[in-house]
Amino acid sequence: MGIEEKFKDPLIGIIGGTGRMGSWFADICEKRGYRVLKVGRKTEMSMEDAAEMCDVVVISVPISVTEDVIKKVGPLISEDALFMDLTSIKKRPIDAMLKYSKAEVIGLHPLFGIDIEDRESKKVAICSGRGERWNNWIIGLLKGEGLELVFLTPEEHDKIMGIIQGINHFETICLAMRIKESGIGWEKIENASTQTFMRKLKRIKKMFHQDPELFASLLMENTWSIKCIDSYMKDARDFFDIISKKDKERFNKIFLSIRQLIKGDQNERDMG
Numbered sequence: 001m002g003i004e005e006k007f008k009d010p011l012i013g014i015i016g017g018t019g020r021m022g023s024w025f026a027d028i029c030e031k032r033g034y035r036v037l038k039v040g041r042k043t044e045m046s047m048e049d050a051a052e053m054c055d056v057v058v059i060s061v062p063i064s065v066t067e068d069v070i071k072k073v074g075p076l077i078s079e080d081a082l083f084m085d086l087t088s089i090k091k092r093p094i095d096a097m098l099k100y101s102k103a104e105v106i107g108l109h110p111l112f113g114i115d116i117e118d119r120e121s122k123k124v125a126i127c128s129g130r131g132e133r134w135n136n137w138i139i140g141l142l143k144g145e146g147l148e149l150v151f152l153t154p155e156e157h158d159k160i161m162g163i164i165q166g167i168n169h170f171e172t173i174c175l176a177m178r179i180k181e182s183g184i185g186w187e188k189i190e191n192a193s194t195q196t197f198m199r200k201l202k203r204i205k206k207m208f209h210q211d212p213e214l215f216a217s218l219l220m221e222n223t224w225s226i227k228c229i230d231s232y233m234k235d236a237r238d239f240f241d242i243i244s245k246k247d248k249e250r251f252n253k254i255f256l257s258i259r260q261l262i263k264g265d266q267n268e269r270d271m272g
C-alpha cells in the first residue's frame, strides 16, 4: 500500500491506549473511522507487535518510562510510518524517537487535563521532529476535533512548560501546604474567601483529586521546571526582602516594569 493510501485508512497503534490520554486519542481516531489498536501492559497485543504492524504509532505511557518504551519499539517502526507521543514534556521523548527510529516524528502535548473539566482551552502543542508527509493527516485530525494547534520547537515547549506547569503547580502545592500547616482549617479559610481566592482553592481541590504521579513527573522530569522554580525562588526571596524592608521604591519599580510587560502583550494583540 502506498503512503497516500495509508493516510486514508491508517492502522493506529496506541501504546498506553488503555490509559487516560491514550483512550482520548483512540476515541478521536475511532470517531473518524480509523482502525485503532490499544496497547497496555496486560493486553493481548504487545507493544512490539503494534509497533511493527501500525502506520501510526503513538506513545502515551507515564513520563518516567516513556524513553524506555521508545527505545524498545522505535527500531521496529517502518520508515514510512508516523511515530508520535502525547507526553507532557517534549524534548527528551522527541530526541529518543529520532534516535531509535527512522520513522517520521511528531510530538504532541494536549494542553488540557483528562481527569478534570478543563477542555475549554482545547489546545494541543505540536512539535515537528522529522519529515512532513504525515503533517496534513495529523493537523486534519486535530483540527477536525476543534482543537487549536500551538506550533513550538521541543525546546520552546519545555521552557514554556517550566512556567505553565513547573512554577504554576509548584505554587499551588506550596499554597496548599501552607494552608495545611497554618492549622486554621480548610473550611474556615473557604468561608472567609474572596472570589479570587475561591478560584485558587478550587484549583487546589482539582489538583489533589488527580494522580500524584502526573504532577511529580511534571515537576521532576522537565529539567526546565527545576531551573524555572529555582529562579522563581530567588525572585521570591528578593521580593520578600523588598516587602520586609518596606522598600516602596523598589516595589513600585517592579510593579511598573511588569505592567509594561503586560502592556507590550496588549499592543501585540491589538496589532494582530
Ligand SMILES: NC(=O)c1ccc[n+]([C@@H]2O[C@H](COP(=O)([O-])OP(=O)(O)OC[C@H]3O[C@@H](n4cnc5c(N)ncnc54)[C@H](OP(=O)(O)O)[C@@H]3O)[C@@H](O)[C@H]2O)c1
Pocket: 015, 016, 017, 018, 019, 020, 021, 022, 039, 040, 041, 042, 060, 061, 062, 063, 065, 066, 069, 086, 087, 088, 089, 109, 110, 111, 112, 113, 114, 115, 214
Ligand atoms: N492525564 C492527563 O491529564 C495528561 C495531560 C496531558 C498529557 N498527558 C500525558 O499522557 C501520557 C499518559 O498519561 P496518562 O495520564 O494517560 O497515564 P495513565 O492513565 O496512567 O496511562 C498510562 C498508560 O501507559 C501504560 N503503561 C504504564 N506503565 C507502563 C510501562 N512500564 N510500560 C508500558 N506501558 C505502560 C498503561 O497501561 P496499563 O493498562 O498496563 O496500566 C496505560 O495504558 C503521559 O506522558 C502524560 O504526560 C497526560
